[in-house]
Amino acid sequence: MKGLLDILLCLKCYSTDEIEIGDWFKRFWKIFQKVILEAMSYNRNTYTKLMEYIVLTRKDGEESYPSSKKKRNKEFEKMRKEGEKLLDIVVRSIRYRNKSDYRKIGIISVIKVICEHYILSEDNEFILDDQKEENLLENKELLTYRYIIEDDELDIRFAKFEEWLEEIESITIKKKGYSTMRYFKKILHLEENIAEEENREEVKKFQKSITYQWWDGNNYPKPWINDDVTDKIIEKIVETKGFVEEYSDVGELESSDDMGESSSNEGNKYIEKIYRN
Template sequence: MSDIYDELEEIKNRHEIEKHNELRKEYQVDPSCLKCYSTDEIEIGDWFKRFWKIFQKVILEAMSYNKNTYVKLMEYIVLTRKDGEESYPSSKKKRNREFEKIRKEGEKLLDIVVRSIRYRNKSDYRKMGIISVIKVICEHYILSEDNEFILDDRTEVNLLGNRELLTYRYIIEDDELDIRFAKFEEWLDEIESITIKNKGYGTMRYFKEILHLEENIVEEENREKVKKFQKSITYQWWDINEYPRPWVNDDITDKIIKKISINNNRFRSIKKSDIRFIMANGTRVASKGKIEITIEINENTEMKIIMDVIESVEKELILGNDVLREKKGIIDYNEKILHQEII
């Protein structure tokens, strides 16, 4: 959240002035406001109190929560909970569709959870790191015989003992790792004409390790880690004239380092002027200036509006809501986010 702390502080200050001091009819929405989203009228369950106690042991800067935090976290737990009585989709395509739907909805809920919390100062964890902490805790919720959510006794130990989280300050989940490897595999096949036959657990372990290196992958001391990853792959086909032995070829090592480095730099904070985004319809969008997008107000109503690009961080392009606030009607969100394609 170190990457969005300043933004959250600005939102908080604008909201306080516009709504609570100047009493404007149209104002900056702040998901963390303790007045707008007071917990006075709701009973905070033990499931959340336990969550908050464990959460604060890792995110030391977390200062307060509100109704948004409580409600959206519960919605996320219910959304992602595996029910033993549910039928398992037989079609892989259907499974992927359902997974993607749940993933996107879960991202929206966790975004609100992170933004609804107030922090006393910048954390060592970025936004995606805080989300990783929340996900690890939520994985341990079980439903009691009284139909109440409880955390099992291993939660705190597993969180505080998670080497990946403590070392890198975020977790690359298995699903994300698979997606990024598939994109790497596609790049290797299309650009370098090298086809991967299969990959083992060792390959994926090395791949995750070099992804976590981020911009430091270019350092000479990390080259051997890339070589281990390269050698762990079983290759099916390659251009024998250009790459006689792809598993030890230095040119391929250099290209892997360059490719991972470029995409990891996109994954981290990027200046607005440095990148362009590609929308689903293929339209290229500069990461500054204005953009026309379609906003879904409810199931039956959509509206085209012009929005200002105000920031681009991690995998996100954040669009301001100044124009949006001039429109009539109730819109229950603060910003629109577009996502970059990364390996």
């Protein structure tokens, strides 16, 4: 049985045919295909980059974290960006029969949910929680919206919202209410449908859940019930797609045959081309 270090060395040194596909990946693929029905096959990039992602994000109780909150946030942001790049490669390396019901952001959510439950055994082997398959298939947020907004991601988006509200609209938030983040997640999941009149009340609930410290009384009196503030929030969420960069649709991945059949070097060139474009 190969240890973690041996596996990582193999990923860098051996070609596709020489990599021994571990049981951890076979279990991952079995669960993944039960959710993403259109997933047809994988290649070397799928296996290696998924392993790198698990190693990158694996939580170890013996890890030491910077005492400074600023440094912790900086390290977390760096790890998050590295993880996003790895998952982008994983998703694009998979061949799909046709367009999936899940967009790219949804497929990434499925991968994250599976991977976060891997643990490292005493023999340096990755083991997947036996309940993971059941939990994933019954995840209410994933089933309803076809993707998951994780807590860390939600905090990042709220920080962007708060910054926009203060710098552009001159409204300062004092504190969040008990239900603020729950309402915020709900209106983010509405996406462009937030502009429909029937969803306006959801924005109002979010607006009222916040305690405000300062506001421009001339432009936005009583911001917790101000209709103009409601309009601005709706417009900004539509404009910024929920305060996050737009995720491309899985339809772009249907023509990944070349990548699926390529060698490691060819696959890396393909990835570099994607990033350049």
